[in-house]
Amino acid sequence: MQSLSSICSLPEVARTPVGAEVYRGLTGLPKTLSPWLFYDERGSELFEAITELPEYYLTRTERAIFTTYADEILDAAADRKRVKMIELGAGTATKTGLLLEAAVRRQETVDYLAIDVSESALAAAQQRIESEIPGVNVISRIGDYTEGIEEIPAAGQRRMALYIGSSIGNFEPSDAVQVLRELRRRLVPGDKLLLGADRVKERSVLLRAYDDAAGVTAAFNQNVLTRINRELGANFNLRLFRHRARWNHEHSRIEMHLESLIAQHVAIPALDLEIKFGRGETIHTENSYKFTASSISSIVERAGFAMTRCWTDEHEWFGVYLATAV
Ligand code: AVI
Numbered sequence: 001m002q003s004l005s006s007i008c009s010l011p012e013v014a015r016t017p018v019g020a021e022v023y024r025g026l027t028g029l030p031k032t033l034s035p036w037l038f039y040d041e042r043g044s045e046l047f048e049a050i051t052e053l054p055e056y057y058l059t060r061t062e063r064a065i066f067t068t069y070a071d072e073i074l075d076a077a078a079d080r081k082r083v084k085m086i087e088l089g090a091g092t093a094t095k096t097g098l099l100l101e102a103a104v105r106r107q108e109t110v111d112y113l114a115i116d117v118s119e120s121a122l123a124a125a126q127q128r129i130e131s132e133i134p135g136v137n138v139i140s141r142i143g144d145y146t147e148g149i150e151e152i153p154a155a156g157q158r159r160m161a162l163y164i165g166s167s168i169g170n171f172e173p174s175d176a177v178q179v180l181r182e183l184r185r186r187l188v189p190g191d192k193l194l195l196g197a198d199r200v201k202e203r204s205v206l207l208r209a210y211d212d213a214a215g216v217t218a219a220f221n222q223n224v225l226t227r228i229n230r231e232l233g234a235n236f237n238l239r240l241f242r243h244r245a246r247w248n249h250e251h252s253r254i255e256m257h258l259e260s261l262i263a264q265h266v267a268i269p270a271l272d273l274e275i276k277f278g279r280g281e282t283i284h285t286e287n288s289y290k291f292t293a294s295s296i297s298s299i300v301e302r303a304g305f306a307m308t309r310c311w312t313d314e315h316e317w318f319g320v321y322l323a324t325a326v
Contacts (some may be wrong), residue, residue, distance in 0.1 A: 013270045018231055019075055022268065026275050026283070035170055035286040037224050038283050044118065045221040046147050048092070053216055055208040058166055059316040060246040062196050069311045069320070070102035076309050076322055077160045077192045084154050087162040088145050088183070089112035093125035095164060097133060104135040113149070114140045134188060149186040159187060164196035166255075166318070169253075169289040173299060176289075180285065180303030187325045195304055195321045199312075200290045203247045210245035210254045210288065218243035222255050240264060253289045257282035295319060 013019040018037065025033040039047065043278040051059035066073070077083055083103055089094055093114055103110035112129070116122050129136050149161070161183055168176050183193065212216055221243045225236040244257040260277035267274050291299075296319065297307045305323035312319050 011270060012304070013232065015309060017240075018227075019271060022228055022232060023271050023273070026268070031277075031281070031283045033224055033283055033285050037227060038220060038286070039118075040223070040227050043220060043223045044121070046216060046223060049216050050212075050220060053209075053212045055213065056217075057205070057211040057317055058198055058212065059095070061313050061315075062164060062166075062320065063098070065311050065313055065318065065320050066095055066098040070098045071105065071211065073099065073100045073194065073311065073320070073322065074106050077194065078106070078158055081156065081158040082110075083158045083160050084111045084113075085160050085162060086113045086115070086149055087164075088115055089163070089167050090116045090125055090140075091118065091121050091166070096162065097129060098170065099137050099162070100129065100133050104133060109135045109137065111137045111139070114138060114141075115143050115145070117144060119211050134274055146186050149183070149314075154188075154191070158190065158192060160192040160194055161187065162194045164194065164320075166196055166198040166288070166296060168195060168299070169198055169291070170286065171289075172287070173295075176299050177261065177302045180300065180305070184304040184325055188326050191325045192308070193300070193321075193323045193325070194198075195300065195323065197291045197296045197319050198288070198319065199317055199319050200252055200292055201315075201317055205256055205317075206247055207245055209214075211243065215243075217231070217245070217256075221258060224285060225258065228268065230267050233267060234268040234270075236266050237264075248287075251286045251287075251289070252291070252295065254321070255284060256286040256288075257284050265270065291319070293319070 006237050012025045021034050021037060050056050062180050074083060100110060100112060114122055114125055124138050126138045129138050145195050171179060225238055225241060228234045229236050241258040242261055244259050246255045246257050259282045263279045264277050265274050300307055300323045304326060306326050308324045309322045310319055
């Protein structure tokens with residue numbers, strides 16, 4: 001824990017979100033950096049490229065589940081009412097189009113509230129959906145998670161909140177419960193949550209998905225160092241930090257690390273810091289939890305929902321879960 005006097009003497013930049021996170025993460029032991037730091041402009045492009053990799057089965061498998069079951073999902077969510085859709089972390093909303101089309105088939109028009117931190121992704125999603133799927137009324141909100149949900153009241157209608165893409169897996173389980181509990185607080189009993197969550201599977205399949213042959217995931221991981229160099233004037237040498245993906249069986253998660261190949265010092269002038277790395281020491285940059293039917297049910301139920309239905313693919317690699325607010 002930092003004392004108040006030492007915090008007050010930190011450079012101004014240590015109080016910006018990026019500065020504070022890098023200071024916290026690289027002065028602690030073990031060294032960590034939060035995964036939200038990945039998503040600058042280049043990081044977001046690299047993530048889009050990851051979703052198209054042959055090894056990264058998550059996106060195409062979830063899309064295939066929506067392609068097969070979108071009408072069934074909408075029927076199950078609706079309880080014979082009209083559905084309004086809200087998406088947390090909508091991004092470019094490419095897979096969501098399949099669900100919106102099913103909603104339009106069912107009820108001719110649908111209100112869709114897209115929430116994301118990226119203004120440019122939201123603008124692109126809104127333009128594409130409005131031109132490709134007539135009948136969808138898109139409202140977009142820049143924000144984190146649940147901000148703005150109240151703006152889509154639903155008297156006599158069913159709200160279905162989407163949290164897809166297994167983003168829930170990037171939180172510690174207790175934080176995942178908190179995020180869903182916050183969502184639950186803004187819904188009424190009977191409203192729905194549609195959650196996409198990656199499943200536990202063979203270790204080699206998981207490792208390949210996070211350490212692809214073309215090195216795109218490695219570049220995505222290392223980009224965080226480029227960002228710190230650019231924004232905080234640091235001198236990380238990318239050739240001296242190697243991407244590592246590990247399966248942590250005990251915690252049922254893939255971990256991403258950046259491993260220092262030699263003993264070295266890295267300067268971060270904007271934070272007045274010099275960070276010492278031992279050879280083989282890592283910065284832990286991401287966890288991606290993988291779930292069983294029972295581990296995801298436990299999270300959903302602790303957040304105040306009842307698990308209602310589940311859809312999966314032929315290999316049972318990915319799960320799409322419908323839960324009801326109780
Ligand atoms: C955004 N999130 C669900 C991705 C995942 O699979 O955990 C982030 C990612 N990290 C490496 N590859 C993809």
